Amino acid sequence: MYIRRILMLTVIIGLIFMGSFAFxxxxxxxxxxxxxxxxxxxxxxxxxxxxxxxxxxxxxxxxxxxxxxxxxxxxxxxxxxxxxxxxxxxxxxxxxxxxxxNNITVNVIYNNVSNLNDLASNISNQIEADSTSFVNSFKTDFFIEKGFDEKNILSMYIPNSYNFFWNTSAEKFNQRMFEEYTKFWQRNNRVEKANKIGLSKIEVMILASIVYEESKGNIELPKIAGVYLNRLKSNWKLQADPTVKFAAYQQDEFKNTVIRRVLNKHLKIDSPYNTYKYSGLPPGIISMPSIQAIDAVLNSEKHNYYFFAADPSNPGYHSFSRTLSEHKRNARKFHKYLNSKGIKK
CATH class of the missing domain: 3.30.1490.480 (Endolytic murein transglycosylase)
Known part of the structure; x- marks a missing residue:
């Protein structure tokens, strides 16, 4: 009887232990x-x-x-x-x-970036790689091997949204962006269209950046692109105000200013980006053009306009002209409008 009790107690303790362990x-x-x-x-x-x-x-x-x-x-x-x-x-x-x-992806978005430092800062806020690693990556031979130099590297980055793993390195990011750049140009006959207008892919990006800065709205982009292509074909200087502003912002004198009106002192700046002073396209893009601006250059409107000026009666739009005398009349209207608003610089 005693032994049975001991055995039962042992079993109970064992069950309790097993139950506790299972829990x-x-x-x-x-x-x-x-x-x-x-x-x-x-x-x-x-x-x-x-x-x-x-x-x-x-x-x-x-x-x-x-x-x-x-x-x-x-x-x-x-x-x-x-x-x-x-x-x-x-x-x-x-x-x-x-x-x-379940390593999930992040949606990396970038657009309207004006320089590599801004791009590095923008992307590093969205993935693990920090801005320093990006800045250092821009100095590697990777870009030279792909046909870019330090002045036109930004041309490789097509503004859009892309899925990445958050732990992507700067090097892997750049490799993927070159793949996306290649795919972009292979679509919609873009390479053939660039060849037809006599521009390389990088040159299209440079011109698109100017067109984009002239009009952020999409309606006039092909028309503005047509003006600049007409000037290039005729060996005229582009005389694009956005390039002058870009050149000015590289100078210490204007670095921390906002230029709302291009003046003679800006036009005199000696910079390859100043298209009032130097013929042809500048050496690099002046901002990151939208896809719409890129396609506007590749599908530009065919016309005989060589000039345009902001139209004060239709904000956000421009008055286009074929002759210099007509352009001067349009420009005077806009300057009069700026004066009425007290915009002197």
């Missing part, structure tokens, strides 16, 4: 362990993050970090850099499985 395993693996109220949170794991750093990073989102750490080690979870989503109510097992296989 512990269930709790560690399958019970919800999230502590946040939102539907989900995003976790960004940087490259070369150590396990203890990762645990500190995920701790604020979990009820019991010790249970999570134990299971992660038991499952031999290897850190993978990237952007991950943790949903409210997830168990430790769910979280670890998600961190193993």
């Amino acid at each position: 512990y395993v269930y709790k560690v693996m399958f019970m919800s362990n999230t502590s946040f109220e939102a539907d989900y949170v995003h976790l960004y794991i940087k490259s070369e993050t150590k396990f203890n750093q990762f645990i500190e990073q995920v701790d604020p989102f979990l009820l019991n970090i010790d249970d999570f750490s134990v299971l992660a080690k038991r499952k031999k979870y290897a850190l993978r850099p990237g952007k991950y989503r943790i949903n409210k109510g997830m168990s430790n097992n769910d979280i670890i499985n998600s961190l193993r296989s």
Whole structure:
């Protein structure tokens, strides 16, 4: 009788122990362990993050970090850099499985960028690579091998939205952008159209940047492009105000100013970007042109206009003319309008 009681007690204790262990395993693996109220949170794991750093990073989102750490080690979870989503109510097992296989992409967007430093800053705010790594990448032979130089590298970046893994490096980003650049030019007969107007791909981008700065609206872009192409074909200087502004902003005297009116002092600036002073296209783009501006150059309106001036009676639009005398009349109207608004510089 005594032995039976001992055996029963042993069995009961064993069952209690097994039940407790089973509950512990269930709790560690399958019970919800999230502590946040939102539907989900995003976790960004940087490259070369150590396990203890990762645990500190995920701790604020979990009820019991010790249970999570134990299971992660038991499952031999290897850190993978990237952007991950943790949903409210997830168990430790769910979280670890998600961190193993669900590196989600980010939608990288850039447009209207005027220089490489701005591009580096813009992109580094959207993926892991920092601005310094981008600036350094612009100095590598990668761009020279692709036919670019330091003045026209920006021409390779077609403004759009692109899906990337968050942990993309600057080098991988640039490689992908060259692939997108190549695809862009292969579509819609763009290369053939560039050849037809006698411009290289980079030259099209440069002219498109000027056209874009002249009119951010899309309606007049092909017409403005036609004016500049007419001037190029006739070996006339472009005399484009946006290039003068770009040249001025490179000078210390004008760097921190806003030029609303191009004056004689601006026209005298000695810069290859000053198309009042130098013939042909400037050596690089003056801003990142929109796709609409690029296509406006490739599909420009055919006409006999060689001049245009802002139309004060129709803000955002221009008056086009065939002769210099007609252009001067239009320009005087615009200058009179600027004077009436007190815009002197």
